[in-house]
Amino acid sequence: MTGKIELHYRFAPDVKATGRDGNRLTLDIEGWKALSFTAATPAHADAVEALAGAGATFDRLKEIATGAGSRADGQKAAAYYAERFSRARLLRWDLVDDSGVLASVEPLTAGYRPRTEALPEQPLALCRFAFLRRTPDGMTLESGLTRAQMRIRPRGMAAISQALAPADAATPDIVAGLLWRLGFFDVAIPQEDDNRSCWEFHDLLMHETSRFNRDLPGGANYRFEGRIPAPPAAKPAMPGARIELPPVDPAALRTSNGSIDALQERRRSIRAYADRPIALAVLAEFLWRVARTTAPPFGTGAQQLMSRPYPAGGSINELEFYVAVRRCEGLDPAFHHYDSHGHALVRIANTQKIAAEIVAKSASAMALQPDQQQPDLTIVVSSRLPRLAWKYERMAYRASLLHAGVAIELMYLVATDMTLAGCANGSGDSRLFEAATGLDRLEETAIAEFCLGIPAES
């Protein structure tokens, strides 16, 4: 890094050439029809031409656009073209020093452009929504708040590091000012409004990046096809004693259960439990009605699909259901996997203590007091995320949480229909699931919990 550091505005690489005939300019843009327009003055046309190649600073663009005219007119023209071209995503911005480019900024949405107003007087620091990470094309600065990415060249890292940790906080750092213009720095003590204060770093990042808010590849693009095998519909059997569950008679259910409207009217979160425990046949019916696989795995492509009683994106059904049993008539306390294909439970050895811990966590999530009866069991919903991510890019975890929500509503309705005490838990500890199953959390991890028992006699 040498000499002064500036922010250059320049055309994006898709702008292949700029032609000029008097004040008439023509941009040759990849994938577009030629874009022709007439600048108001020769100086304005000069400023547009200055965006080709290495580009120029915004101040320089204003100067060029001023020419022999008024400064106000030059400023207005530079701002106009910066706005118009950024709206069409035709601009890029480079941090440059005397030796060349230190970092380049790419917009991730139409309309992104650097701030041009006066710098704040307060000290500047990395915005609390911004972060640096390594991507295939180098070090990248991003932010949940800013729809742009900055690729930092190795030479640029020194300038950025200096801005991140200034030797003398009292002296304004040029790069910090430019990073503020680009949306990655903020005043060191920001006055956030109430709405912004409520957003945490990870919430905003996940929201922004797991929806189509940014022009990045994503969605159902099967990006791992041919690279890694799709995990099968039926997960490898968990080791442990297999407990075949009593079959459920769907015909009998159909004559007994109430209308959806009546169920919704009656549905409540119930956190008070009877002295008598839930019975295995009742648990079996609950699992069958919520989580069984309704047909053998199907699908003609490289990914096996399957159906469950609740809907699931792409029919992939990455969720698995486990039962942490504290007490259940006919079933030993332990952590069990529900084999949704075979309607059976698999008891995972030596998990009685951990099952009790999972239920105790649920009790505390429901603010139960030590003298109150704890739930009989906690249904732990896990996600085999790679199964979903094999098809969906950027949105797999989001989709899994949506699926857990869908399953929770079904659990509530089935619990209501069966006169059981059901209550979802918003908090849980996936480490207990890891300890109980020994599974690699990147292969499968717990994402939701739901408690069950017999309601206390009122």
Ligand SMILES: Cc1cc2nc3c(=O)[nH]c(=O)nc-3n(C[C@H](O)[C@H](O)[C@H](O)COP(=O)(O)O)c2cc1C
């Ligand atoms: C996703 C989700 C998470 C929840 N987490 C908890 C929880 O951790 N503890 C709790 O006592 N209730 C929890 N609940 C239950 C809500 O408190 C309850 O649904 C709400 O108060 C409305 O009452 P109702 O379900 O009886 O209509 C949760 C509900 C949902 C859907």
